[in-house]
Amino acid sequence: MSAELTAVLGVGQTKYSSTRGDVSIAGLCREAAYRALEDACLDWKEIDAVVIGKAPDFFEGVMMPELYLAEALGAVGKPILRVHTAGSVGGSTALVAASLIQSRVHEKVLTIGFEKQSESNATWALSMPQPFSVSINAGAGGYFSPIMRQYMSRSGAPELIGCMVAFKDRQHALKNPYAHLHQNDLTFEEVVDSPMLWNPIRYSETCPSSDGACAMVLGNEASGDRAENPVAWVHGTAMRSESNNFPGRDEVNPLASRQCAADVFKQAGITNPLKEIDAVEIYVPFSWYEPMWLESLGFAELDHGWRMVEDGTTSLSGGELPVNCSGGVLSSNPIGASGMIRFAEAALQVRGMAGDHQVDGAKKSFGHAYGGGAQYFAMWIVGAEKP
Amino acid sequence: MKKLAIARGIKQMSKSNSFRDVAVVSVASHQTKTLSEVNEVQLMADLISNCRKSAGVTQEEIGFTCSGSSDFLAGQAFSFVHTLDSVGAFPPISESHVEMDGAFALYEAWVKLQIGEVDTALVYSYGKPSAGSVIDVLATQLDPYYVSPLWPDCFSLAALQARVLLDKGLITLEKMAEISMRSQKNGFNNPNAVRSSKDVSLENLMNEPAIVDPLRASDIAEIADGGCAVILAAGDKAKSFCERPAWIKGIDHRVDSHTLGVRDLTRSPSAFLAAEKAGRNADRLDLAEIHGMTSTQELILEKEFDLSEETLVNLSGGCLASDTMMASGLIRISEVASRIISGQVDRGLAHATSGPCLQQNLVCILEGE
Secondary structure: OOOOOEEEEEEEEOOOEOOOOOOOHHHHHHHHHHHHHHHHOOOHHHOOEEEEEOOOHHHOOOOOOOOOOOOOOOOOOOOEEEEOEOEOHHHHHHHHHHHHHHOOOOOEEEEEEEEEHHHOOHHHHOOOOOOOOOOOOOHHHHHHHHHHHHHHHHHOOOOOHHHHHHHHHHHHHOOOOOOOOOOOOOOHHHHHHOOEEEOOEEHHHEOOOOEEEEEEEEEEHHHHHHOOOOOEEEEEEEEEEOOOOOOOOOOOOOHHHHHHHHHHHHHOOOOOHHHHOOEEEOOOOEOOHHHHHHHHHOOOOOOOHHHHHHOOOOOOOOOOOOEOOOOOOOOOOOHHHHHHHHHHHHHHHHHOOOHHHOOOOOOEEEEEEEEOOOOEEEEEEEEOOOO | OOOOHHHHOOOOHHHOOOOOOEEEEEEEEEEEOOOOOOOHHHHHHHHHHHHHHHHOOOHHHOOEEEEEOOHHHHOOOOHHHHHHHHOOOOOOEOEEEEOOOHHHHHHHHHHHHHHOOOOEEEEEEEEOHHHOOHHHHHHOOOOOOOOHHHOOOHHHHHHHHHHHHHHOOOOOHHHHHHHHHHHHHHHOOOOOOOOOOOOOOHHHHHHOOEEEOOEEHHHEOOEOEEEEEEEEEEHHHHHHHOOOOEEEEEEEEEEOOOOHHHOOOOOOHHHHHHHHHHOHHHOOOOEEEOOOOEHHHHHHHHHHOOOOOOOEEOOOOHHHHOEOOOOHHHHHHHHHHHHHHOOOOOEEEEEEEEOOOOOEEEEEEEEOO
C-alpha cells in the first residue's frame, strides 16, 4: 500500500500586522480560509474535514478555540482536529492535514494556523509560575541566545552575520504584500545599531509579534489533476521530536532536526539539497537560526552555513539558494500560523504564484518549522511536478 | 458475560471499506481523586512503560507517537513538552500532539497507520484537574466575546440542557437516577472509579438535593486525576503483540455548532453522525462506553447511538464514576478494548466528547476475532 498523492490546491493568507482590531478571531481565520478556497476554486461544502493549529491557548486566553471556530470554518457536521506542537505547530498542522489525504481517509481538507497576539499577552502566557521550577522570565530570545552564542563559537562566524540575515529578510519582505514589517528605509547600519536585546540578538534581529492566519486546501491526486490553478505536489513529509533536557544534547544542531531532514529528503529522492532545492522557507525567529538550520538540514557543510549568508547565496537577488523570500518569521510572526506560512510559501514558489518574491522557475521547494526548545520539527518538500 | 463471536460469525466490516486493519493491542490507565505525590510526567512514565511492556515493544519499535492534553488544564503553556519526557524521546521520535482528548490523538495515529508506512503507534493522554477548578477552566472554552465573559460553568450549561429534556418529557428524574445508580454499581468493580457503591439505592439518589437544578451531585461527573496509554498496531503486527487484538472496525468524529442558542440541546447530531460513519449498525453491540459529563448526557447519547437492551453501557462506571478531562475519551476506548482483549466481550462502541453540551463527538467501533 502506498500513500495517496497529495496536492496543495489553494493558499490563503491575511495581511500580517500587530493588531487586526477590525476582525474577531473567527473573522481573521475565515479571511484566510476563504482566500484559500478561492485560490483552490472550491466551495466550503466541498471540504471534507478541517485541521487547525495554533500555539498555546493562553496566547488568546481561549481554551481549545477550534470549538468556537467550528462554524466560522465551515466545519459543522464535519471532522475538525486541533494540533498543538509548540512553535512547529503550523507545519505539523499541515502535515496532519496531508496525512488525512495520504491515508485516503479524505479527499479535500482545509488546514489553517492562526494567532491573534493583540488579544492577549504572550509574555504573560509564557511566564506562569510553576511549582518547584525557577522561571527565567527571559522569553524565547533569552532561551535561545546562549545556543546561538554556542554556534558562533563553534563555527567562528563573524559577529555581523545575524544582522546580514535580518537585513536580507526585511528586504525580501518588501516584495511580499502580506508581510507584517515593511521597512522601506531600513539600512544595514540601522540593524547593527539597534539595541541589543539578548546578546547576540539585537532588536532588529528578532521577529515581530503579529496577528494573522494562513490556510491551505489540500487534495488528493484526482483533485490535483482537476485543479484550475497550478498545484504543488507533496514529495515528502516528516515530523520529529526529542526530549529537551538531558546531558550531552546538541542544542545547536539537534539530532531530531538532522533525522527529520534526512527522512524528508530521502522520501523526495533528494541527495544534494543545495543543488536540487530551488527555494527554501525555514523557521528563523532569530537571525542566527538561518545559518544554524542551513547546516543542520544539510544545505551547508558543518560550520559553513554563515558563509552562505555572507556571500549572498541565500538572497533572492541572484543567490543560488534563496532563503525566506517571503521575509520569513523575522518579518511576520503570527506564532501558530508561522510554520504554516513557511509550508504555504514553499507551495506558492513551485506553483509560480509567489508574485514579486517568486524564485524564477522554482521546481522544488522546502518548508520547515521548529518549536519547543528546538526539539519539535516539521518539514515538507513540494514540487511543481508529481513525485 | 456472553461469548457469541464464534457462534454468530462476525461480519467483517473491513472488507466493505478499503481501510487497513488496525487494532488496540495494549492499554494502561489510572484514575484517582487527587494525584498528590506525582506530576503528569511521573504518572505517564509508569503508564506508558507498562503499556509498552505488556505488548512487548520498545519505544524504538513504535513508528508514531501521539498525545492529547490541555495547557489550560495544566496551567502552563507548552505543558505537553514536559510530558514528552515520560516517553523517553531520545533517540528522536516521529510524534505529534493534539490539544484534544486522547481519543482524537488515537484517531490521528489511526490515520497515520492507514498511510502504511508505519505499523505501530503509541497514544496517550492525561489530566490533573485537582490542581485547579475544572468549571472555571471550561468556561474559557466558550465563545470568547459573547459567552465566556459571563463565566458559565459546564455543569450549569448541562443543567440547562437537562431542563430542556425534562420540560419536553424526554427524560424523568427517576431515569436520571437510574443512570447514576448504574454508574455507581458498575464502578464498584473498577479500581479506577472514584465514586462507586455496591448497594446504592434509587430512593437515596432520588432524595439527593439538586446542586445545579435539576442535576443532583450523583448526576454529574466525578472529577478525577489520571491518564491513559494505548498501543495500536496494524495487521500481523497486531497479532504478534496480542492474542486477541481489539480491531478498530470504524472510527469517525464530527462537530456541531458552538452556539448553544442555535442548537437543539436534546440532541447531539454530531454523535449520531459519527456513529453512523463508524459503522455502529453493522452488527450487535455487546458493550458501549460513552463519555457524558452528566446522567442526562448519557441518556442523550444512548438515544443517538440507538443502543438496544442487549448492549451493556459503561461497565466501567463511566464519567459519573471517574472523569479525567482530556483522557476520559481515550479511557472509554481502552475500557472497550481491554474487555475485547480479555475475551469478555466481542464488539463494542467507545465514545468521546468535547465542548459544551456534547458539541464534538468521536465514535470508535472495536471488535475481537
